[in-house]
Amino acid sequence: MSQVCELTGKRPAYGNSVSHSNIKTRTRWMPNLRKKSYTIPELQQTMSLMLSTRAIRTIDKLGGITPAIMGAAESMLSERLAQVRHKIYKNRVKRTALGQTTEGKAAAVTKTAAKATKKAAAKSAATAAAAPKAAKAKAPKAAKAGKAKKSSK
Numbered sequence: 001m002s003q004v005c006e007l008t009g010k011r012p013a014y015g016n017s018v019s020h021s022n023i024k025t026r027t028r029w030m031p032n033l034r035k036k037s038y039t040i041p042e043l044q045q046t047m048s049l050m051l052s053t054r055a056i057r058t059i060d061k062l063g064g065i066t067p068a069i070m071g072a073a074e075s076m077l078s079e080r081l082a083q084v085r086h087k088i089y090k091n092r093v094k095r096t097a098l099g100q101t102t103e104g105k106a107a108a109v110t111k112t113a114a115k116a117t118k119k120a121a122a123k124s125a126a127t128a129a130a131a132p133k134a135a136k137a138k139a140p141k142a143a144k145a146g147k148a149k150k151s152s153k
Contacts, residue, residue, distance in 0.1 A: 003030055005052040006078035007059070007068060038065040042088050047080075 004011050010031040016024040036056060037048045041064075051059075059068045069077070069085050077085060 002050075003033060004050070004078070005031060005033060005055050006049045006081050007051055007055040007072055007076070009076040009078075010052045010054070040065055040084065040088070042066060042091050043084070047084070049081075 010033075012031065013029040015027055015029070017027045018024055032053045033050050034053060034056065035048060036051055037046055038059070039046045047065075055068075059065055062068045062071065066088060069081055070088065072081075072085075074082065074085075
């Protein structure tokens with residue numbers, strides 16, 4: 001059984017353990033791998049994968065194994081996951097050619113709209129916050145100018 005994450009490509013790290021007396025001993029740091037099963041809905045199949053705990057967290061964050069596979073770099077994927085990615089891509093192209101809509105596109109549009117409204121709200125908040133700061137910055141200068149006139153009289 002190889003110690004390689006199938007999604008991220010994490011492998012054992014090699015190096016030296018150095019003692020207090022500076023004796024170097026070759027060491028191997030193993031990745032934290034777990035065997036986990038995922039169902040790929042587009043292919044109606046279940047796959048058992050060796051994944052690092054970081055990869056499992058990424059899959060959970062992205063909302064499933066399919067977005068994680070499609071978003072990963074081709075060079076990082078194992079041979080099995082590269083084949084699965086290709087099958088998913090072929091299925092998506094086939095469905096698009098047949099004119100069937102995908103649920104993923106609707107979700108992506110909703111996410112994009114949500115991001116746009118967040119950006120607009122943040123921009124307006126930043127503009128509103130910047131206006132009082134500019135007024136405050138000018139007020140002390142005016143006070144200093146008034147003091148300078150008083151002292152010159």
